[in-house]
Amino acid sequence: MEHPPVAQLAPGQWVLLSYRMPREPSTPRIAVWRKLKQLGVAQISDGLVALPADARTREQLEWVAEEVTEAGGTAGIWLAQPATLAQERELAAAMAAARAEEYRKVTEEATALGGQLETDRLRGVRRLRAELHRIGRRDYFPPRERDLARAAVEHLVAASATPSKKRPVTQS
Amino acid sequence: MKWATRAGVHIDRAACAWLIRRFIDAQAQFVFVGDPAAVPPDATAFDMRGVDLSHHGDDCSFETILRRYDLTDPVLWRIAEIVHEADLDDQRYDAPEAPGFDVALRGLSMVCTDEQTLAVTGPLFDGLYEYVKRGLLLGREPA
Numbered sequence: 647m648e649h650p651p652v653a654q655l656a657p658g659q660w661v662l663l664s665y666r667m668p669r670e671p672s673t674p675r676i677a678v679w680r681k682l683k684q685l686g687v688a689q690i691s692d693g694l695v696a697l698p699a700d701a702r703t704r705e706q707l708e709w710v711a712e713e714v715t716e717a718g719g720t721a722g723i724w725l726a727q728p729a730t731l732a733q734e735r736e737l738a739a740a741m742a743a744a745r746a747e748e749y750r751k752v753t754e755e756a757t758a759l760g761g762q763l764e765t766d767r768l769r770g771v772r773r774l775r776a777e778l779h780r781i782g783r784r785d786y787f788p789p790r791e792r793d794l795a796r797a798a799v800e801h802l803v804a805a806s807a808t809p810s811k812k813r814p815v816t817q818s
Numbered sequence: 819m820k821w822a823t824r825a826g827v828h829i830d831r832a833a834c835a836w837l838i839r840r841f842i843d844a845q846a847q848f849v850f851v852g853d854p855a856a857v858p859p860d861a862t863a864f865d866m867r868g869v870d871l872s873h874h875g876d877d878c879s880f881e882t883i884l885r886r887y888d889l890t891d892p893v894l895w896r897i898a899e900i901v902h903e904a905d906l907d908d909q910r911y912d913a914p915e916a917p918g919f920d921v922a923l924r925g926l927s928m929v930c931t932d933e934q935t936l937a938v939t940g941p942l943f944d945g946l947y948e949y950v951k952r953g954l955l956l957g958r959e960p961a
Contacts, residue, residue: 684908701826702828705824705828708867709867709873711867712867712868712872712873713873713875716874716875779917780907780909783907
């Protein structure tokens with residue numbers, strides 16, 4: 647059978663983690679929840695989360711599955727394809743919206759730093775760059791807020807380096 | 819002795835293989851498998867779901883191996899912090915070297931077989947060991 651000529655006409659592969667954990671003790675539940683949040687998963691329903699499948703995301707969810715099992719819960723890893731493009735877009739849009747919110751916070755903080763002394767500003771730049779890096783690692787569908795946040799942070803550096811003439815901010 | 823791990827070696831498995839060969843089993847032979855069911859019966863598996871020498875709680879496999887084999891060398895535990903951050907990036911440790919190692923290993927996995935990656939990363943981790951050791955002895959960054 648012929649494959650569709652253009653890849654994006656078909657939904658992609660996703661890796662799913664289905665899990666159940668005892669209500670108590672709550673510490674391992676919270677630890678797992680934090681890890682999933684850090685990975686930027688899409689929450690499909692209670693106890694079912696998803697990430698676009700690649701070697702790395704699959705491995706990360708496998709470690710979480712292991713942690714769930716060690717805490718007395720049950721967990722399974724699934725490779726799946728959304729049945730329709732629309733369903734995939736919905737997942738992607740929810741993930742992009744969550745990242746956009748995080749990027750907006752960075753932009754706000756960068757803007758607030760604009761009025762500070764240079765030393766405070768540069769300390770803030772280091773912190774915000776690290777934050778951008780962390781968000782970037784869980785950003786599978788970059789929203790336009792990403793470029794705005796990056797530009798806002800790098801603008802703080804440009805403002806310090808050449809006070810009279812502003813350097814253009816590099817886009818990537 | 820035979821040791822088995824998942825194919826597609828990244829930082830944690832590369833570091834574990836180096837650790838095993840240097841500090842646990844000089845004759846170590848490594849097998850890379852796609853599925854846990856493919857681990858040869860006479861091999862010790864590591865960094866795979868469902869085996870003991872793997873992630874536990876907040877520890878990555880490198881840290882687990884250090885604990886299981888009672889390796890208390892402070893140089894190895896400092897390297898463990900770097901491996902942990904390169905692998906998990908959870909900000910548990912201050913390891914500015916980690917993002918560099920992460921990128922280097924991800925890039926290697928794109929152009930090397932697993933055997934080649936281990937051949938390249940062996941000297942890299944030897945060098946890291948020496949660097950960290952000198953740093954600890956001097957109490958500051960070595961030249």
